[in-house]
Amino acid sequence: MSSTTPATAETRKDSSELSWLMRVLVIIEKAGNKLPHPFWLFLSLAVIVMILSAIFASTGLNAVNPATDEKVTVTNLFSTESLREIVAGATNNFVTFPPLGLVLIVLIGVAVAEQSGLIPAMLRGTIAGASPKWITFIVALAGTASSIASDASYMIMIPLGGLAFKAVGRNPLLGCLVAYAATSGGYSAAPMVNSLDTILGGLSTSAAQIIDADYSVSPVANFYFNFISMFVVAAAVTLVTELVLSKRADQIELDEESDDDPDNFDVKMALDSKEKRGIIIAVVAIVICAAVLFALAWPAGSFLRDDAGGFGPESGLMAGIAAIIGFGFFIVGIVYGYATGSIKHTADIPEMMGKGLLPFVPVIVLFFAASQFLALFKMSNLGEIMAIKGAEVFGALNTGPFVILLGGWLLVALGALFLTSGSGLWTLMAPVLVPMFMLLSISPETTQALYRIGDSTTNIISPMSPYFVVVLGFIQRYKKDAGIGTVLSFTIPLSFAMFILWGLLFFIWWATGIPWGPGAATHYQMG
Numbered sequence: 001m002s003s004t005t006p007a008t009a010e011t012r013k014d015s016s017e018l019s020w021l022m023r024v025l026v027i028i029e030k031a032g033n034k035l036p037h038p039f040w041l042f043l044s045l046a047v048i049v050m051i052l053s054a055i056f057a058s059t060g061l062n063a064v065n066p067a068t069d070e071k072v073t074v075t076n077l078f079s080t081e082s083l084r085e086i087v088a089g090a091t092n093n094f095v096t097f098p099p100l101g102l103v104l105i106v107l108i109g110v111a112v113a114e115q116s117g118l119i120p121a122m123l124r125g126t127i128a129g130a131s132p133k134w135i136t137f138i139v140a141l142a143g144t145a146s147s148i149a150s151d152a153s154y155m156i157m158i159p160l161g162g163l164a165f166k167a168v169g170r171n172p173l174l175g176c177l178v179a180y181a182a183t184s185g186g187y188s189a190a191p192m193v194n195s196l197d198t199i200l201g202g203l204s205t206s207a208a209q210i211i212d213a214d215y216s217v218s219p220v221a222n223f224y225f226n227f228i229s230m231f232v233v234a235a236a237v238t239l240v241t242e243l244v245l246s247k248r249a250d251q252i253e254l255d256e257e258s259d260d261d262p263d264n265f266d267v268k269m270a271l272d273s274k275e276k277r278g279i280i281i282a283v284v285a286i287v288i289c290a291a292v293l294f295a296l297a298w299p300a301g302s303f304l305r306d307d308a309g310g311f312g313p314e315s316g317l318m319a320g321i322a323a324i325i326g327f328g329f330f331i332v333g334i335v336y337g338y339a340t341g342s343i344k345h346t347a348d349i350p351e352m353m354g355k356g357l358l359p360f361v362p363v364i365v366l367f368f369a370a371s372q373f374l375a376l377f378k379m380s381n382l383g384e385i386m387a388i389k390g391a392e393v394f395g396a397l398n399t400g401p402f403v404i405l406l407g408g409w410l411l412v413a414l415g416a417l418f419l420t421s422g423s424g425l426w427t428l429m430a431p432v433l434v435p436m437f438m439l440l441s442i443s444p445e446t447t448q449a450l451y452r453i454g455d456s457t458t459n460i461i462s463p464m465s466p467y468f469v470v471v472l473g474f475i476q477r478y479k480k481d482a483g484i485g486t487v488l489s490f491t492i493p494l495s496f497a498m499f500i501l502w503g504l505l506f507f508i509w510w511a512t513g514i515p516w517g518p519g520a521a522t523h524y525q526m527g
Helices: 020-033 038-059 081-096 098-115 120-127 132-149 150-167 173-184 195-208 223-250 273-297 321-340 348-380 380-394 401-415 422-439 446-461 466-475 484-512
Strands: 062-065 070-073
Touching: 062 380, 070 223, 081 348, 098 120, 098 150, 098 348, 098 484, 120 150, 120 273, 120 321, 120 484, 132 150, 132 173, 132 223, 132 380, 132 446, 150 173, 150 466, 173 223, 173 321, 173 446, 173 484, 195 446, 223 446, 223 484, 273 321, 321 348, 348 380, 348 466, 380 422, 401 422, 401 446, 401 484, 422 446, 446 484, 466 484
Parallel strands: none
Antiparallel strands: 062 070
16 A cells, blocks of 8 residues: 655646746756766766876876965876775775764664654644645754754754655655755854854954954854844745745655655644653653753763863764764654553664664665765865865955955855865865955954855755765655756755845845844954
């Protein structure tokens, strides 16, 4: 027996009836899906990087890293030393691939919460009586706010987005992509300070001190802007989804589901008394877990703090956030399972964990190819040189602040297509952009806020982002033949909308002179 999917063959429209925009998205999807399977695509890109490294190494291409004043040259990946390193490092590239550990450790916990029935029940209870169109904004807002969980937010929000859309009878594939776009595109828009704020603030401080040795950029430098941005990003995602992408999603016929699909639950069934009691007990468990975490983190010498006594990226809390979240789901899922009877024996728990991980085996296979490509790209130094050269060309421009900011915005967005690590790209660009903008009376906090927009919004359309592979794996749970083109046909409009609306907010904010955060002015006064 199979359940009815949100999109059926009868709902698909002939291409002649589609608007020009729908036809463009169909073309993007068809063209993108003609690319090889992502596994072969990433391996092919790895070979291309090797060939380009040999070509550019022979030409002597180089650049000076402004952060270290060291010359960066292209590494020939066909040299004996490089080939030896490539072969020796293949295993390490895979096992140290950042999303791999996050996927496994978070999903082990999420699997228990999902298989026990907690996640479906909470979603049904949360969205009961709500208009399906509100689900888009709810998922998008939750995605932008989820960056407090660092990279683990992808592992949580993408599957929950699919479940939330499915629960109200909408296409779950669209829900996964909305959650991905909001989480990745709005990564810098958050309701509270997180590890990224600390990292960017430190890099901006170092860059600003090239001009002003006493200047400091605090972790809360963009707090006001980030908080408002959260709602702007969610609104942009909602607007494009409801006006454009929902129509596109209706044209996609999903695969039929089997009865043992973990997402297969009756979305119209109201919560019964046993489920309501289970949710109440689960919520109590969440509160207790949060209280225990708070108590452990409170002492000045807590293992959850860093050496300075704070909660920076090196602290036990932030470095272990994925394990903490996964363990939280694990405990709460067990509590709910025993309360409702979905877990009767301890042996049920590991069985749920294994069953919940099965759909993600294809994703792990993709991770192997993606990890090798990204490792070779980094090893070649091609990405670093491209970012430095672009910044040098931009620095040679001699024009007014508005045009400079506009150019910086576009430069960062372009760089983020190649270097998807937010801190990595800022490490390269901050020493050039921050001092140069200060000489034009633009504060470092302004430059940092601009960087957040350009970096976040184009990540979702870059196959070089490891989480691009993650969302592809999730949507293939609903449509096995979905490919890179499917993802791009949805994320390109979302990226464009966030880029424009978020950018508009930035320039209005800058023009009015509203502080970006506590004590963070938009303009810088020399001397």
